Amino acid sequence: GENVEQHPSTLSVQEGDSAVIKCTYSDSASNYFPWYKQELGKGPQLIIDIRSNVGEKKDQRIAVTLNKTAKHFSLHITETQPEDSAVYFCAAPNKAAGNKLTFGGGTRVLVKP
Amino acid sequence: AAGVIQSPRHLIKEKRETATLKCYPIPRHDTVYWYQQGPGQDPQFLISFYEKMQSDKGSIPDRFSAQQFSDYHSELNMSSLELGDSALYFCASSLGPVGTSGRGEDTQYFGPGTRLTVL
Numbered sequence: 001g002e003n004v005e006q007h008p009s010t011l012s013v014q015e016g017d018s019a020v021i022k023c024t025y026s027d028s029a030s031n032y033f034p035w036y037k038q039e040l041g042k043g044p045q046l047i048i049d050i051r052s053n054v055g056e057k058k059d060q061r062i063a064v065t066l067n068k069t070a071k072h073f074s075l076h077i078t079e080t081q082p083e084d085s086a087v088y089f090c091a092a093p094n095k096a097a098g099n100k101l102t103f104g105g106g107t108r109v110l111v112k113p
Numbered sequence: 114a115a116g117v118i119q120s121p122r123h124l125i126k127e128k129r130e131t132a133t134l135k136c137y138p139i140p141r142h143d144t145v146y147w148y149q150q151g152p153g154q155d156p157q158f159l160i161s162f163y164e165k166m167q168s169d170k171g172s173i174p175d176r177f178s179a180q181q182f183s184d185y186h187s188e189l190n191m192s193s194l195e196l197g198d199s200a201l202y203f204c205a206s207s208l209g210p211v212g213t214s215g216r217g218e219d220t221q222y223f224g225p226g227t228r229l230t231v232l
Contacts, residue, residue, distance in 0.1 A: 098169030
C-alpha cells in the first residue's frame with residue numbers, strides 16, 4: 001500500500017515569510033496529490049492538488065510542486081498571514097484500494113505576527 | 114456551494130453503548146469515505162462505498178459497520194463503544210471512486226466531522 005511521509009512536523013514562520021512543507025510517497029502508480037488545511041475542530045479543507053501530468057501548480061499564494069522521479073511533492077505558501085496558521089496534510093490515494101487517501105503525519109504551521 | 118453534511122456534530126456516549134453517525138455527501142457525489150482522526154494524528158481510513166456497495170475497508174473494528182443508502186447518504190454504526198473510540202470521525206465524498214485522467218473525479222471533500230466522546 002501507499003506510505004506518505006511529511007516534514008517538518010511543526011513550522012514557525014514570521015508573517016510575510018514563506019513556508020515549505022515536503023512529502024514523499026512510496027507507490028509509483030500514484031498520480032494525484034491533494035493538500036488539506038485543517039483548523040482546530042474542523043474538517044480537512046482541500047486547498048490545492050496536483051496531478052502527475054504537471055510539475056507545478058499555483059493558486060494565488062499557494063503552490064505545489066511534484067517530482068515523480070523522486071516521488072516527492074511540496075507545498076509552498078508565500079507571504080504568509082496569521083490566518084494561514086493551521087495543520088496541513090499531504091495525501092495520496094491508493095488507486096488499487098478504492099482511492100482511499102493515505103495522509104502524511106501533518107505539519108502544524110504557526111505564523112507569528 | 115453545497116458541502117458534505119455530518120450529524121451529529123458532537124456525541125457523548127458511555128462505554129458499551131452504541132452510536133450512529135450520519136453523512137450526507139455533496140449532491141451528485143456517489144462515493145463516500147469514512148475516516149477516524151485521533152488527537153494530534155492524521156485521519157485514518159475506515160471504509161468506503163461507491164454506488165451503495167462497499168468499495169474498500171481499512172482498519173475498521175468488527176464492532177463498527179456502515180452502509181450507503183439509495184439517496185447516497187451513509188451511516189456509520191458503532192457498537193460496544195470503548196474509550197479508545199473517542200475521536201473525530203470524518204466523512205468525505207467524491208464523484209467516482211478512482212482517479213481518472215485528470216478530471217478531478219477522485220477529489221475528496223471532507224465534512225465538518227463528528228466528535229465522539231466515550232466516557
